[in-house]
Amino acid sequence: MLFLPSIHGRFPVGITTFVTPVRPAQSIGSVKLRNARHGQPENALYLEEVAFTVYYPTEKPTNLQQGVDWFIRPIKESLNGFASFLGISTWLLWPVVYLFGSLIKIPAYPNAPLLNPMESTTESEKPSSSSQWPLIIFSHGLGGSRTAYSQLCCHLAASGRVVLAVEHRDGTGTACIPQSWKVDGKRTSRTLLYLRENDIRWEDDDTVQQKPFALRVEQLAFRHQELYIAYSTFRHFVQNDPVEIDTIDGPPISIEGWTNVNSEGRPSINCDEDVILAGHSFGGCTMLSILSTPPAQGFGSIPVSKVVILDPWLEPLPSPGPTPFVRPEGPGMPPISTDVDYIQESLKSSLTDKLDSPHPRMLVINSETFTLWKDHFARLQEVVSGWEPHGGRILTLVGSVHTSFSDFPVMPIIRKKSARPLLETISTLxxxxxxxxxxxxxxxxxxxxxxEIEVIGLKKDGKPKRKLIGNVGDVIVL
Incomplete structure (x- = not known):
């Protein structure tokens, strides 16, 4: 087996993947599959099941071996998905995926029991919030998956937190296998690979062509639904409320371990306050969108206290903005439409809202490449000023690139010398x-x-090629 780097933290890490049905299934937006296969819906963005992988503190199990598959199974579908994402032939990738990728393991325990926070060995190891594990919800970027950021998610879990990493089934992941849950209990599955522009068509091409990033805008609306469903389902699950939920991959789990309560009668995981949102690239864009719009129809607000945004990609969001949406307090909020256009209008209208109540604290960690992207970085500074008017919340890592936040640079055999220290610095910050x-x-x-920036040559388009001055891993505070 080929393991990703070991995680050093207070706790061993367990990994369990949950799925829950969406009843009734929803078609979101107007984008269609150009060549829908038999058994597939015509709508490209068809939400029938939500999946999320949870990384969490556990005790070192005596009956389980460490090692969770990094590549999504079946391996053939992962191969096809990466080929679609990279735009190359599967014949060029299959030796890498089958002879190398299929052996890669995450250094964690599959479906291990959740550690009871009250059973931590010392007071210093107990969670600080009423003896409950804090909850983090993580959103992946383009070409990502529920395992593509396992190093960061495991670091967070090993510190005494529960990380819910959503598998976005909007065509931004490399490959996933959604299931349709039938009334009779049977399930049918289909394969969804990374969606390229030539894989889709629009009902109204003339209208769509006038909208920049039209596909990404509709995928954002899809992600809104996934995140609210994942959070709501997991919250009900740990509170032992009736809910349809199942696990995939690995041995069965003990439900009781997830629904235990502490001496105060509270669940082991704190889903009711101080929730943390995190995301990379399009996932960072997703979290900014979530925080800048009303909740999806039928859902209450997620009680967010902090946000960690990693190399956010802002271009699919309306400009100027986004800015924090002020959520009304108390029950009885009117239902909110999940229409794509409504979400976009909400993002725009949030600019005029008065921030007369506290909003989540935000940290942005940028790569060198995104900080040197002049127009994008100027907009990022403007956005962050609306969340953190006192500054100091944008950090840049010298020598880092956009993929430095994911597992890709630390893969066995091909890992670069600077990749692991960069990822550890990201986790530390x-x-x-x-x-x-x-x-x-x-x-x-x-x-x-x-x-400090220096010019080191010219790009192919004749523009100056620039780099940050400093040692790899140095942190620039702005």
């Missing part, structure tokens, strides 16, 4: 922010530097 000790960490645990 994220945890310091969540633990309210970021300023201390910037002084004592990481190397910081000023932002």
């Amino acid at each position: 994220s945890l310091a922010f969540l633990d309210d000790r970021l300023e201390e960490t910037l002084v004592s645990e990481v190397s910081t530097t000023n932002m």
